Amino acid sequence: MNISAAQLHGTKMAGRLDQQTRNSLGIKTPEEIQAKIDKEGEKELQRLAGQLLTLRGIPFVHLSTRVRESAGWPDLTFSLNGHFIAVELKTKAGKLSEDQIGTLTKLVSSPSRAQCHVCRTFVQFMAILDGGGVVVPDETLWKREIKKESGS
Numbered sequence: 001m002n003i004s005a006a007q008l009h010g011t012k013m014a015g016r017l018d019q020q021t022r023n024s025l026g027i028k029t030p031e032e033i034q035a036k037i038d039k040e041g042e043k044e045l046q047r048l049a050g051q052l053l054t055l056r057g058i059p060f061v062h063l064s065t066r067v068r069e070s071a072g073w074p075d076l077t078f079s080l081n082g083h084f085i086a087v088e089l090k091t092k093a094g095k096l097s098e099d100q101i102g103t104l105t106k107l108v109s110s111p112s113r114a115q116c117h118v119c120r121t122f123v124q125f126m127a128i129l130d131g132g133g134v135v136v137p138d139e140t141l142w143k144r145e146i147k148k149e150s151g152s
Contacts, residue, residue: 049119049122084112086104088118
């Protein structure tokens, strides 16, 4: 079985390669990726998530805040294994806005029954893709975020 560098990038298997080999192939471990996100912020998480979707051949939409028609639209939307996925990417300290909570609530209750997620790490984002779009049935991550932020 042949495995490409794109398939190893960001996986635990990448950590089994020595640093020199990883550098020559442009492969990073999940920890190396997260360290860069922690240093550079949410835009880096957005960039890397988009890059991973591209590497895996998954078409997606990422609208910059300048072109969004409504406030609160998720950072990434895509379809995976028949599921409509909406992902809001936040740093560990980032908070969901009221508009984001409202939009995620509408999307999950719409006829599309979107799978809505809030990802604070690259590993969380990879789990959505590796799980085929379904990470936490009936108790999606964004609901946990709302509860955490409201203190309930």
